[in-house]
Every structure is written in C-alpha cells, then in structure tokens.
Amino acid sequence: MVATITETDESADSEGVIDSHKHREVLSRRPSYRRILNELSSDVPGVPKIEEEKSEEGGRPSNITTMAVPTSIYQTSTGQYIAIAQGGAIQISNPGSEGVQGLQALTMTNSGAPPPSATIVQYAAQAADGTQQFFVPGSQVVVQAATGDMPAYQIRAPATALPQGVVMAASPGTLHSPQQLAEEATRKRELRLMKNREAAKECRRRKKEYVKCLESRVAVLEVQNKKLIEELETLKDICSPKAD
C-alpha cells in the first residue's frame, strides 16, 4: 500500500543496520549471472546464453506492449500499471490477473496530449472512501472503485488537497521552491525504487535460470562420469591379464 512510502524507509532501525553492515563487510563481488552463464555457454556447447535484454519478460506486463505505444508507464502502489498513451488515453493493467483482464483503456475526452512541460503523474493512493486514485496529466484524477469483479474507473476533478501519500512532480525545468525540490527528490527516489524493483525481479529470474542451468549441467556431467567409469572398467578388463 501507499503507506510503504514513508519515513521508515529512510530511518532504518539502527541495530539492524549495524548487523547488516557487519555482514556486508565480507561482501565480495562475484560476476553477474549473465556473465557467468555466458562464459559457461562459450565453454560448453549446449548451455544457453542469457539474452542481453528481454523486451517484455520480467518487467511490465506483456499486454501493455500490445496496445498503442504509451508515452509513460507508471506502477501503482498495488502493482497495477498505468500507461498513458498519446492523446491522453489511460491504460490500466493488472499484472496479477494472468492476462485475463488485460488492459483497460480510458480515454480522457477532455484532455489532449500533455504539453511538453506538463506536470507528470505520479502515483496512486487509497482514498478515504476506499477507492484508488491515479493522478494523471491534465489535472485529472482517475478513481478506481474499491470493490467489484469489474473494476470501474471514473475521471474526476482533483480534490483541493492531494490525498496523503500521493506524490506529484514537476518537470525539472520548473523547479523553484524548496518544496518543489523536495518533491523532485521524492520523485527521483520513487523512480529509483521502481527501477530497482524491476532490476531485482530480473535478477531473480536470471538467478533461477542460472541455477537451472547448473543443475542440468550437473546431470550431464554425472552421465558423462558414469560412462567414463564404465569405459575404464571395460578397458581394465581388456588390458589386465586373465587370472584363472
């Protein structure tokens, strides 16, 4: 939920930090899974390479890419993706829905393409009435109803004050006040967290692939080893003088 974006992130409990620092003192870097696997693959034929970049997998839900090319993609605090396409169409996808629900497209009839210096979106928040709100260009608020099998979305005028936890950000060129700078810092942090989240997912995927690869290699080597032992035994039988 949105509550995860709180100061608890910044002020981590100090004892835990010290402990983890001790742990990390012995941290020694190892090559990335991609590199290890690729080296492995060049040594051993049959070991698949990890591709440099997978266009869809591990990141955004693939169904987003099947739609009109969005200008911006955002992830909400509940894991949904919001894509804002050219012309102001809002596409909302639920990554956990196993592709059944897919994208839902909302076209904002009263908003054209965002001006170049427009305030960009940000985030989603849980409003007091249990709805989810997405803030999008054009000073609009997209509100998702809280319940029901078919989620409903409405476009509303924003309330006078932003709900708690909502982050709005301006393009860097328009920053003036300390408050705007703080907002920019928050936006950057959110962006970094989002990227890191994706990177972690990708990293885990590669790790699993790497482990699978090692396991299959073990299996192959075991078979090879067995064959060699058998061969050795056969040769021993042939070469050794008959003792009877």
Add this chain to the structure above:
DNA sequence: ATCTTGATGCGTCACACGTC
C-alpha cells in the same frame, strides 16, 4: 481447526562495478 515450519517471492537497502 490451529499451530509450526520450511519454501518461495517481493521490496528495499547497501555496495561493487562499469560507464561516461
């Protein structure tokens, strides 16, 4: 039915490393 435990996945932080 409830509790325990191990496995798994996720988000985040810290840090090493590569690139510019």
Add this chain to the structure above:
DNA sequence: GACGTGTGACGCATCAAGAT
C-alpha cells in the same frame, strides 16, 4: 567523481504440508 545497474542480504508476507 557522478551515476546507473546488478546482486547479496534482510525482513516481511503468503502458502503448503505436516504435527498437534
């Protein structure tokens, strides 16, 4: 040196299987 990326470590949540 600043910055972005990849990954180990950690804490937490969830789930399934077994024990009580």
